[in-house]
Amino acid sequence: MANNYTIVRGRQLTIRRELDRRGISLKVIAYDAGIPYPTLLSYFPGEGEPATISGAALYSLCGVLPADLLSLLLPDGFQVVRAPEDVDHDQLAEAMAEYLTAKQHAHHPDSPDGREISEGEDEELCTRLASVRAVA
Known part of the structure; x- marks a missing residue:
């Protein structure tokens, strides 16, 4: 070892x-x-x-x-992450809420793939996650 x-x-x-x-x-x-x-x-x-x-x-x-x-x-499971200096917490909260709402809709039984996330839903979630990262 x-x-x-x-x-x-x-x-x-x-x-x-x-x-x-x-x-x-x-x-x-x-x-x-x-x-x-x-x-x-x-x-x-x-x-x-x-x-x-x-x-x-x-x-x-x-x-x-x-x-x-x-x-x-660093050991596995650890990362160097730069802490943001200026965060607009209201903008971040809005982006996070939009992501979570889209995620809940994607898991709804009436969504395109039922409780599974469809390809289109995955693309939307990735776009919303990029918005969260952009303001974080």
């Missing part, structure tokens, strides 16, 4: 591959995070075993690396 260091180092390599796939430059990340490029490269090498990333480096990468990639460094 792999220990935590092995798991995290494997995920660091996964992050590097994903950075390359997305075209995100390590030099830009190093500059924006204030981490020396050689140090960042040691955390996310193209090959070989990465150095264990420090808590200070992780802190510096917040807001620089995409949250979904930072989340890979």
